Amino acid sequence: ITNSGKTYHAMQRYLKAKSGIYAAPLRTLAYETYVRANNEGVDCDMFTGEQKIYKNGADSPSAHISCTTEMVPTNLAMYEVAVLDEIQMIADKQRGGAWTRALFGVCCEELHLCGHQSAIEIVKSLLERTGEELTVHSYERLTPLTFQPDHLNSDWSQVRPGDCIISFSRQRLHTNKANIEEKTNMKCSIIYGGLPPSVRLEQIRLFNDPESDYQVAVASDAIGLGVNLNIKRIVFEDLYKMLSNKMTRITPELVKQVSGRAGRFMSIYPEGEVTCFHPNHYHLLKYLFNAKIDEIPKAIISPPP
Numbered sequence: 001i002t003n004s005g006k007t008y009h010a011m012q013r014y015l016k017a018k019s020g021i022y023a024a025p026l027r028t029l030a031y032e033t034y035v036r037a038n039n040e041g042v043d044c045d046m047f048t049g050e051q052k053i054y055k056n057g058a059d060s061p062s063a064h065i066s067c068t069t070e071m072v073p074t075n076l077a078m079y080e081v082a083v084l085d086e087i088q089m090i091a092d093k094q095r096g097g098a099w100t101r102a103l104f105g106v107c108c109e110e111l112h113l114c115g116h117q118s119a120i121e122i123v124k125s126l127l128e129r130t131g132e133e134l135t136v137h138s139y140e141r142l143t144p145l146t147f148q149p150d151h152l153n154s155d156w157s158q159v160r161p162g163d164c165i166i167s168f169s170r171q172r173l174h175t176n177k178a179n180i181e182e183k184t185n186m187k188c189s190i191i192y193g194g195l196p197p198s199v200r201l202e203q204i205r206l207f208n209d210p211e212s213d214y215q216v217a218v219a220s221d222a223i224g225l226g227v228n229l230n231i232k233r234i235v236f237e238d239l240y241k242m243l244s245n246k247m248t249r250i251t252p253e254l255v256k257q258v259s260g261r262a263g264r265f266m267s268i269y270p271e272g273e274v275t276c277f278h279p280n281h282y283h284l285l286k287y288l289f290n291a292k293i294d295e296i297p298k299a300i301i302s303p304p305p
Contacts, residue, residue, distance in 0.1 A: 007114045013081050013110070017081035019080045019081075021072065021083070021106065021108070022085070025069060028200050029085070030066045031201065045064070048068045069084070074101065078109070079106070081110045082108035084112070085115070085226060086226065087103075087115035088296060096299060104126075126299060142265035154277060154278050157183045157184060159180050161186065162215070163216050164216070164229065164233070165218045165277065166220070166221065166236045168221065169242065180218065184216070187215065188218055190203055192220035224254065224257035231262045232272070234274045235277050239288070255289055256289070
């Protein structure tokens, strides 16, 4: 369940532990945790596929690490607490092998698996085979999230402050940003996975800063993986994305994950809203938003790097 506090509780244990590792689904989140830990007086290093940052130099590694899931070390280094975020990604065809590898490979006394409840049964099945003890904690969403009774009627002038417009290609994102700024006179942040981490973090900062002129954002589904934004309303501009060189309808899982970024607990908007931009998408989006998510049937295994 998004916006339920599940990752918050795991991160509190991570920060209080004598040693810990946080595995993030995005470089942005790995960097955020690295900054947060060091700001709170917990020396922390950061590893991603692009860079390694040592708080006190490579000759003096910190007891805490924040990294992308693909960079989780599976040597014999023992951590008191490990946090594996977005465990439902274990079923992702492109990246799921990294979650399976981290689940079985990270050495720790206490492992926190944060994610959607659809992953519970597959995780239980996997851990039964290794004799691990599993405790399940369920959380409810902390703030209301409602599907709106109307759409934007393909009209950019109906975009309002606090909106985040979702599309699934770089070209569409830049086109939508230009349309919004032309039709509304509001500045618009742009957030997607292909941006350099420093640029992406700056775009997030601009949108979240109530003193900036950036009142609207356009974003890809990358924001669904834990990026904290001050979003009042998620607006899906498209319901199809390119997967394996084929246009594919997005899934209920993706719709719920992205929609959950609206009305976050402790953000400036206490309630979240969801709708679409085009009239012909409305009934399909409503169906996807309300659809039941099936349990994950299998985990992905990839060859070792």
